[in-house]
Structures are given as structure tokens and as C-alpha cells.
Amino acid sequence: MEKTEFYSHIFKRKSIRNYDLTPLDDARLKEISGYLNSLKPIYDDIKTELKIISPDYVKRRMMKEAPHYIAVFSEVKEGYLTNIGYMLQQADLFFSANGLGSCWQGIPSPTKELLGSSNLDFVIFIAFGKPKDPRSLHRSSVSEFKRKSIGEITDIAGADELLEAARIAPSATNSQPWFFTGNKNLIHVYSVEPGFIKRFTKKYIPIDVGIAICHLQIAAEHFGKKAEIIFDKTVKMKMLKGHEYVASLKME
Ligand SMILES: Cc1cc2nc3c(=O)[nH]c(=O)nc-3n(C[C@H](O)[C@H](O)[C@H](O)COP(=O)(O)O)c2cc1C
Known part of the structure; x- marks a missing residue:
């Protein structure tokens, strides 16, 4: 398991919810654990802990069982949730690229025992394992993504090849x-203000x-640019109605 060419998997990946419940062998779990230790953060001063656990520590709340979960813990600091999204999406793509299914799981909650096992705060689970039907692992066409159009998520002209990858993100x-x-050359990323979206999310x-x-x-990076993630205080000052500034990507 070494595949780390992720760009093509952005266009193929999908959330997998039906798993073959046979646990992966120890060697494979060790490789996954090694990869999790190498995930890049946005903020390297935020402590995180990622544990591979069995379903025994997950209160699934209607969600179907998976053979394994990543339990994600983090120090609570400004930007910690964005940092977790950025880090664990690398894992989602890693699973897709290596023939395994995965799914972000916000609905399940941790057992008391799991909660007590880290000094950091529990954030979220990611389910993973072999998909029950291997043919269901990947999408075969971008048209299978139900997403907003590019015009609804940006007013930048001439960067569609980059923004398309963000458009189809989960x-x-x-x-x-x-x-x-x-x-x-300088893409500012905003979140849509919470009031516009259902409370649950x-x-x-x-x-x-x-x-x-x-x-x-x-x-x-696929298109040969170095994309540095920066926080531009002057952009944050310029309010964009209904949105909150998160970060910028500086292309070089
Ligand atoms: C932060 C987060 C939490 C999610 N929580 C759940 C969940 O609890 N249960 C579930 O079935 N899917 C969950 N999902 C998966 C989304 O429903 C899914 O990504 C979205 O519908 C797009 O589909 P796709 O991942 O197949 O492209 C979650 C996704 C994210 C990013």
C-alpha cells in the first residue's frame, strides 16, 4: 500500500457505507497507521492523535458497521477543525488510491472508554475497510458527483482546473x-456563514x-504549482457578506 497519487482519485472517490466486516490483516493496518503518522497538517502547532479502533468503541447511531475506524482527536485551538479536515482528507484519498473504502462519520459518538483514552478532544470518526462490493468503490464519471456548479462556488475566472477539484470535495x-x-494566483477560501445552513451541519x-x-x-501541485496555505489578515478584515474568511492559497 503505497499509492499516493491522489489527484486522479479526487475524481473517483466516494463515501463507502457498506463494508466487508472481515478485519484487515495486521500488516495492512500497520501500513495504514504509518501513513496516518505522515499526514500533513495546515498548522503544525496543533496537537492531534489518530487511533485505529474496532467498532466496539463506536456508538453507531443508525450508521452501518465498518470493520475499522479512525478516531480523530485534537487539541482545541483556532483553526483545529479546518486542520482536521485537511489532514484526514489525505487519508480518505489514500484509502481510495489503495483499493479501500472510507467514509467521514459525524453521526456516531465515542464510548466513554475511547473518550478517556486521549488527553485531546474527540473530533470525528472515519470508517474504513474493504467495500462489500469492490465494484462500488469508485465513481466512473464526474457526472456522478451531485454538486453545486462552478459558478455557484467562485467568481474567479481562469482557475477552473484547480477549483473543479474543490467543487467535488465531500x-x-x-x-x-x-x-x-x-x-x-491567490485564491481566498471562505466558509458560508452557519446561519445559511441546517443547524446539524x-x-x-x-x-x-x-x-x-x-x-x-x-x-x-498536480498542475506544477507550489500552493502555500497562508492566513491573510488584510483579507480577513474585508468582510464578504454571509461568508467567513478561512485561508488563502498562494500559487507559485
Ligand atoms: C465532516 C463530514 C461528516 C460526515 N458524516 C457522515 C455521517 O455521519 N454519515 C454518513 O453516512 N456520511 C457522512 N458524511 C459523508 C457525506 O454525506 C458525503 O461526503 C457527501 O454526501 C458527499 O458524498 P461523497 O463523499 O460520496 O462524494 C460526512 C462527510 C463529512 C465531510
Whole structure:
């Protein structure tokens, strides 16, 4: 399991909810654990802990069982949820690229035992394992993504090849709470203000935006650009009605 060419998987991946419940073998779990240790953060001063756990520690609340979960813990600091979205989307793409299914899981909650096992705060689960039907693992065409159009998520002209990757990113209840402005060399990423979206998904908006930033950066790198994630205080000052500034990507 070493495939880390993620760009093409942005266009193929999908959330997998039906699993073969046979646990993966120890060697494979070890490789996954090794990969999780190498995930890039946006903010390297925010402590995180990722544990691979069995379903015994997950209160599933109507969600179908998976053979394994990543339990995600983080220090609570400004930007921590966006940081988690950005980091764990790399894992989502890693699973897709290596023939495994995965799904972000905001609905389940941790057992007391799991909660007590880390000094950091529990954030979210990611379910993963072999898909029950291997043919269901990937989408075969971009038309299978139910998403907003590019015109609904940006006013930037000339950067569609980058923004397309963010457009089709996954989000909680598929709410796609992101907007991109600026220009093709400096893309400012905004979240859609919580009031516009159902209350249930509010908590996940910063995670969703971190996921979109991950896709955007992978696309930029695919097209030979170095995309640095920066926080531009002057942009934050300029309010964009109904939106909140999250970060910018500087292309070089
Ligand atoms: C932060 C977050 C939380 C999510 N929570 C759940 C969940 O609890 N249960 C579920 O079935 N799917 C969950 N999803 C998956 C989304 O429903 C899914 O990504 C979205 O509908 C788009 O579909 P796709 O991932 O197949 O492209 C979650 C996704 C994100 C990003």
C-alpha cells in the first residue's frame, strides 16, 4: 500500500457505507497507521492523535458497521477543525488510491472508554475497510458527483482546473459550504456563514472547508504549482457578506 497519487482519485472517490466486516490483516493496518503518522497538517502547532479502533468503541447511531475506524482527536485551538479536515482528507484519498473504502462519520459518538483514552478532544470518526462490493468503490464519471456548479462556488475566472477539484470535495450532508474568491494566483477560501445552513451541519463547516483546501492544493501541485496555505489578515478584515474568511492559497 503505497499509492499516493491522489489527484486522479479526487475524481473517483466516494463515501463507502457498506463494508466487508472481515478485519484487515495486521500488516495492512500497520501500513495504514504509518501513513496516518505522515499526514500533513495546515498548522503544525496543533496537537492531534489518530487511533485505529474496532467498532466496539463506536456508538453507531443508525450508521452501518465498518470493520475499522479512525478516531480523530485534537487539541482545541483556532483553526483545529479546518486542520482536521485537511489532514484526514489525505487519508480518505489514500484509502481510495489503495483499493479501500472510507467514509467521514459525524453521526456516531465515542464510548466513554475511547473518550478517556486521549488527553485531546474527540473530533470525528472515519470508517474504513474493504467495500462489500469492490465494484462500488469508485465513481466512473464526474457526472456522478451531485454538486453545486462552478459558478455557484467562485467568481474567479481562469482557475477552473484547480477549483473543479474543490467543487467535488465531500462535505457533511453534502452541504458544500465553501466559496472561493481572489484570482488564479491567490485564491481566498471562505466558509458560508452557519446561519445559511441546517443547524446539524454547523459544527462540520470548518472540517468541510479543510477538505476543500486539501483538494485544491493537490490540484495545484498536480498542475506544477507550489500552493502555500497562508492566513491573510488584510483579507480577513474585508468582510464578504454571509461568508467567513478561512485561508488563502498562494500559487507559485
Ligand atoms: C465532516 C463530514 C461528516 C460526515 N458524516 C457522515 C455521517 O455521519 N454519515 C454518513 O453516512 N456520511 C457522512 N458524511 C459523508 C457525506 O454525506 C458525503 O461526503 C457527501 O454526501 C458527499 O458524498 P461523497 O463523499 O460520496 O462524494 C460526512 C462527510 C463529512 C465531510
